[in-house]
Amino acid sequence: DQQVKQNSPSLSVQEGRISILNCDYTNSMFDYFLWYKKYPAEGPTFLISISSIKDKNEDGRFTVFLNKSAKHLSLHIVPSQPGDSAVYFCAASGTSGTYKYIFGTGTRLKVLA
Amino acid sequence: KAGVTQTPRYLIKTRGQQVTLSCSPISGHRSVSWYQQTPGQGLQFLFEYFSETQRNKGNFPGRFSGRQFSNSRSEMNVSTLELGDSALYLCASGQGVSYNEQFFGPGTRLTVL
Numbered sequence: 001d002q003q004v005k006q007n008s009p010s011l012s013v014q015e016g017r018i019s020i021l022n023c024d025y026t027n028s029m030f031d032y033f034l035w036y037k038k039y040p041a042e043g044p045t046f047l048i049s050i051s052s053i054k055d056k057n058e059d060g061r062f063t064v065f066l067n068k069s070a071k072h073l074s075l076h077i078v079p080s081q082p083g084d085s086a087v088y089f090c091a092a093s094g095t096s097g098t099y100k101y102i103f104g105t106g107t108r109l110k111v112l113a
Numbered sequence: 114k115a116g117v118t119q120t121p122r123y124l125i126k127t128r129g130q131q132v133t134l135s136c137s138p139i140s141g142h143r144s145v146s147w148y149q150q151t152p153g154q155g156l157q158f159l160f161e162y163f164s165e166t167q168r169n170k171g172n173f174p175g176r177f178s179g180r181q182f183s184n185s186r187s188e189m190n191v192s193t194l195e196l197g198d199s200a201l202y203l204c205a206s207g208q209g210v211s212y213n214e215q216f217f218g219p220g221t222r223l224t225v226l
């Protein structure tokens with residue numbers, strides 16, 4: 001049972017445009033969400049997070065939006081740069097403070113120069 | 114501050130053998146989590162250790178086990194290896210007492226022949 005889903009395995013975007021990566025979850029007990037970026041042969045690197053008490057969190061070019069009623073979150077990257085080309089994972093945690101993170105299957109973003 | 118280190122980086126084993134992977138967390142971090150990454154499956158949570166105790170466990174068979182030492186270093190053991198165990202095994206460390214991001218190591222690439 002995949003509790004965190006990233007339905008788009010890949011996405012291509014032109015440099016300078018907006019990249020939107022989507023993530024859906026099924027467990028309403030999740031209350032903390034994170035996005036990670038992963039380059040080949042490296043471990044994932046933390047990008048940005050959001051608590052369920054917020055609906056938006058911004059950090060430079062990266063913004064995460066959370067729609068709790070739809071159980072959906074998205075990561076916006078503006079403007080996209082070729083160095084953003086990587087696999088992006090969303091992750092969720094919650095359920096009484098277990099600090100167990102459930103990851104999605106990832107979306108491969110390719111930013112075209 | 115040194116990052117999360119994992120040893121070895123690459124490993125080749127044959128079916129039926131066992132393997133031990135090691136993870137040294139960031140200094141001061143008491144939580145260590147292990148994940149298995151395979152193509153198309155994202156990061157599958159194996160288990161999490163906090164202060165030498167297994168605090169969370171994923172849905173993996175008993176062939177997968179782990180432990181954490183008093184210095185927070187952790188080991189993961191897989192016995193009776195199967196071909197399907199070939200994967201990238203990632204270790205992540207965190208403070209483990211509130212919702213913080215986890216910091217990942219580069220992973221150990223295990224190939225089972």
